[in-house]
Amino acid sequence: MFKLDQFIEDCRAAVITAEPEQAVREIVRSALADRARIAAELPDPPHSGFVVLHRAPELTILDFTWAPWMSFKPHNHCMWSVVGIHSGREDNLFWRRVSQTIEAAGARSLGAGDVAILGRDIIHSVVNPIGKLTRAIHVYGGDFFAPPQPRSEWVPETLVERPWDMDDTQRLFREAEARARQGD
């Protein structure tokens, strides 16, 4: 049965194992087997965005809420991560660097119960393709807010690289939420 405190403790133990990504993936997978319990422990918040469930130098756990139809810019993490969807759908587009820009390299659509490991150098963008919230737990193998190298994002229109901008990130969530409310 999913209990947030125990989930965090299990992830803390997993990140010091020999294969932390796989260990965390199994923890997230078993948590997602009881999605009604997750919904009870992590009810839909009043606003889209992310809530920090745990932050430490070797582990960050974020509770994501993607606004309906939200599209989120390409970015990297500079650390591995595990994504688990507990409701809705998260379409991931994966990118690779080519000279001064990036090109699309693959995609994976994740629905409720799905879990994915993202490697430390992955570049991805995210779309919530449905007209309701998508909820996801993202576990990162480091301090998401203080990565070992500076993180990047890519301008969606031009695919030009620039430093990760947290203010812009917050703005994207606010705007997506406002657009969804207008459409209600």
Ligand SMILES: [Fe+2]
């Ligand atoms: Fe990401």
